[in-house]
Amino acid sequence: MLSKAQSYRLLWDFAIPQSLSTSQKWVLSIMQSCGDQLITMLWRILGNEQDVCDAYQDTFLHLAHCKHGIKPRNVKSYVFRSASNTAISILRRRIIERNNLPRIAAARKTEPPANDLDSNNLQQQLRANITRLPDQLQNVLTLHDLAELPYAQVAKILGLSEGTARVYRHKAIQLLAVWMNKKNEEE
Amino acid sequence: MKNKNITNCRDMRTRLSKTIASFLSFDAVWVQNHIANCPKCQKRFASVGKVYLAMSLLKSKPHCLDLLRNANIQTIDTLAHSVRNTAKADKLRIARPEPKLIERLSPLKGSLANTAACIAIVFFAKTGIFNSMEKFQADSRKAIENYYQKQIGQDLTSELFS
Numbered sequence: 091m092l093s094k095a096q097s098y099r100l101l102w103d104f105a106i107p108q109s110l111s112t113s114q115k116w117v118l119s120i121m122q123s124c125g126d127q128l129i130t131m132l133w134r135i136l137g138n139e140q141d142v143c144d145a146y147q148d149t150f151l152h153l154a155h156c157k158h159g160i161k162p163r164n165v166k167s168y169v170f171r172s173a174s175n176t177a178i179s180i181l182r183r184r185i186i187e188r189n190n191l192p193r194i195a196a197a198r199k200t201e202p203p204a205n206d207l208d209s210n211n212l213q214q215q216l217r218a219n220i221t222r223l224p225d226q227l228q229n230v231l232t233l234h235d236l237a238e239l240p241y242a243q244v245a246k247i248l249g250l251s252e253g254t255a256r257v258y259r260h261k262a263i264q265l266l267a268v269w270m271n272k273k274n275e276e277e
Numbered sequence: 278m279k280n281k282n283i284t285n286c287r288d289m290r291t292r293l294s295k296t297i298a299s300f301l302s303f304d305a306v307w308v309q310n311h312i313a314n315c316p317k318c319q320k321r322f323a324s325v326g327k328v329y330l331a332m333s334l335l336k337s338k339p340h341c342l343d344l345l346r347n348a349n350i351q352t353i354d355t356l357a358h359s360v361r362n363t364a365k366a367d368k369l370r371i372a373r374p375e376p377k378l379i380e381r382l383s384p385l386k387g388s389l390a391n392t393a394a395c396i397a398i399v400f401f402a403k404t405g406i407f408n409s410m411e412k413f414q415a416d417s418r419k420a421i422e423n424y425y426q427k428q429i430g431q432d433l434t435s436e437l438f439s
Contacts, residue, residue: 118360118369125348213335217335
């Protein structure tokens with residue numbers, strides 16, 4: 091009985107990697123069709139090449155192993171949402187790391203207040219504030235503005251109506267404007 | 278009947294939203310006039326403009342051309358052995374970002390327009406539109422000649438139309 095069970099277990103162990111390896115072939119097709127767009131979106135969110143590669147890898151690993159290698163129904167929406175979430179969490183981590191580095195923090199204190207039109211500062215401010223947005227607003231903004239997907243596609247990916255996606259995007263811009271303005275006033 | 282009503286409703290909504298958008302856009306004259314005189318709105322307008330500026334800065338910063346290739350290599354290396362050694366995987370390992378079809382065709386925009394115009398002319402000539410235009414022109418000329426003949430006589434008309 092025990093030996094029979096063990097042999098079944100062996101068979102099962104052998105079967106899982108096989109099913110994964112055969113299923114992973116469609117992952118390559120998705121990589122081919124969405125890769126370029128994904129890289130552009132990730133680059134705009136993260137602004138760091140190594141982080142982009144890591145987020146890209148995480149996204150496709152999630153895809154290859156989701157539901158034991160079964161292809162999701164709407165792959166494109168799965169990939170974009172997963173990539174966006176992964177990138178945002180990496181970005182949050184980076185911001186925390188940057189703020190916790192004592193040397194940089196000390197240097198920051200001595201720095202003169204940054205110029206309004208300093209492009210790097212502006213980009214960093216925007217990235218930091220995007221991570222603070224509520225999930226839905228954040229998803230709409232990243233997919234529409236950073237991945238440059240049309241509203242119809244964004245709505246389909248997020249399971250919203252087109253009008254709702256527009257409203258969320260407008261709210262996101264308003265919130266970002268308030269936060270970025272507030273930070274400037276504090277400085 | 279129900280489908281027709283739905284389509285009408287959709288049309289109405291689209292028209293309404295377009296009208297409202299044109300009336301309420303930042304480019305509308307009354308909005309511009311108001312912003313010029315209202316300090317609160319000036320501040321809001323400036324802060325929204327700043328977000329758009331930051332967004333365009335993010336978009337305008339290009340990434341390295343090899344980024345897609347590097348990301349593909351890193352990802353493919355973590356997939357199963359059988360997938361790593363396929364032809365598709367090899368193709369992805371040397372992939373580079375390619376501009377969209379419209380962007381690729383933009384330098385040829387002028388010559389494409391010229392070709393389309395030539396094709397249109399050939400089409401019109403073949404279908405006889407030009408012939409009928411010439412016929413129409415000749416008939417009109419004849420009618421005017423007849424009118425002048427009746428009014429000012431044969432000699433003057435032949436002098437005018439010769």
